[in-house]
Amino acid sequence: MQLPHIDPVFLRIGPLEFRWYGLMYILGFIAAYFIVLRRARKRSLLLSADDVADIIFYLAVGVILGGRLGYILFYNAPYYLEHPLKIFAVWEGGMSFHGGLIGVVLAGLLVARKKRLGFFTLADLCVLTAPVGLGLGRLGNFINGELYGRVTDMPWGVVFREGGPMPRHPSQLYEAILEGPVLFIILMVVGRKERPAGVAFWTFVSCYGLFRFFVEFFREPDSQLGFIMGPFSMGQLLSFPMFLLGLAMVLIITKKGKRTE
Template identity: 65%
Template sequence: MQFPSIDPVFLRIGPLQFRWYGLMYILGFIATYFILRGESARKRLSLSRDDIADLVFYGAMGVVLGGRLGYILFYNLGFYLTHPLRVFAVWEGGMSFHGGFLGVILAFVLFSRRRKVPFWTLIDMAALCAPVGLGLGRLGNFINGELYGRPTDVPWGMVFPNGGSQPRHPSQLYEAFLEGLVLFLIVRFAGRRSARTGVAAWSFVAGYGLFRFIIEFFREPDAQLGIFWGYLSMGQLLSLPMFLLGTFMVFRISRSNP
C-alpha cells in the first residue's frame, strides 16, 4: 500500500506556510481549554476562564520546552552538542513525549503554587487532556510521513516516502488509536469511577507506558540510537518505568482509606 500523497503544508500565503503538524498542536490546545473548563466546573473549582487560559499556556510551554529538551537529552545529545544552534530549529522536528510530560508537571507545579490550586487535582484534569493532544500529534506525524514503523508484510503495510521500498507498519496510526482514543476512554472511566485524587493521573501514566511499550515493537527505532541489548528501544526504556509506577500507584490509591 502506497502512502497517501498528503502535502504537509495545508495553506500558503506568500512566504508563509501553515503545516498540518502545527495545526494539530493548536487543535490540541483548543481541546485542552474546553476539557479543562468542563472538568473545573465538574470539580467545582474557583477557576475563571482567564485562569483556564493561563493553565493552558503553562501546559503549552511545558510541552514545547520540555519536549524539545527531552528529545535533545534522551535521543540526540551528541548531535546538538556539536551543532548547538540547531537546538532552536524546532521546525525540523525533534520532540519527546517523556520530556514534554516532565515539562508539564513542572509547569503545573508552578501554576499550583501561584494560584493555590491542589496540584493533583490539576494533574488529574491534565490527564484527560493529554490523550487528545497525543492522538492529534500522531496524526500529524502520519501526515508528515515520519516516525513510521518497522518493515512488515501485513496487508495494511505502507511504503513511506523516506522509509525505503519496503512496506512498513503505520505505527503513527496505532499510537493515535491507543495513546489517543483508547487512553482517553480509560482515563475518563478511571476519573469518573473513583473520587480519589490521583487515580486519573496515574491511570494515564500506566496506560501510556503500556501502550507505548507495546507499539515500540512495531515502530522503527531512532537511527542514531538503534536497539539496546538487541531488544529494547529508548522509548521502551523510558515507558516501562511509567507503566510499573503508574500501576503500583493506582492500586495503592485505590486501596487507601478515603
C-alpha cells in the same frame, strides 16, 4: 499501500508556512481549554475562563520546551552538541513525549501553586486532555511520513517515502488509536467515580507507558540510536518504568484512600 503525498505545509502566506503537525498542536491546546473549563465547572472548582487559559498556557509551554529538550537529551545529544543552533530549529522536527511529560509536570507544579490548587487535583482535572493531543500528534506524524514502523508483510503495510520501497507498519496510527480514543475512554471510565486525587493522573502514566512499550515493537527505532539493551528501543526503556511506576502509585493511593474511609 503507498502513502499518498500530503504536503506537510497546509498553508503558505508569503514567507510564512503553516504545517499540519503544528496545526495538530494548536487544535490539541484549543480542545484542552474547553475540556478543562467544562470539567472545572462540573467539579465546582473556582476557576474562571481566564484561569483555565492561564493553566493551558503554562502547560503548553511546558510541553513544548520539555518535549524539545527531552528529544535533544534522550535521542540526539551528540548532534546538537556539534550543532547548537539546531536546538532552536523546531520546524525540522524532534519532540519527545517523555521530555514533554517532565516539562508539563514542572509547569503544573508552578501553575498549581499560582492558582492555589493541589497538584494532583490539577493533574486529574487536565489529564483527559492528553489523549486528545497525543492522538492528533500521531496523526500529524503519519501525515508527515515520519516515525514509521518496521517492515511488514501485513496487508495494511504502508510504503513511506523516507522509509524505502518496503511496506512498513503504520505505527503512528497504532499509537494514535491506543494513545488517543482508547486512553481517553479509560480515563473517562476512571473519572466517572469519585476517586482519591492522583488516581486519574497515574492511570494515564501507567497506560501510556504500557501502550508505548507495546507499539515500539512495531515502530522503527531511531536511526541514530538503533536498538538498546537487546531488542528494546529508547522509547521502550523510557516507557516501561512509567507503566510500573504508574501502576504502583494507583495501587498505593487507592489502598491509602480505602484506609481513610
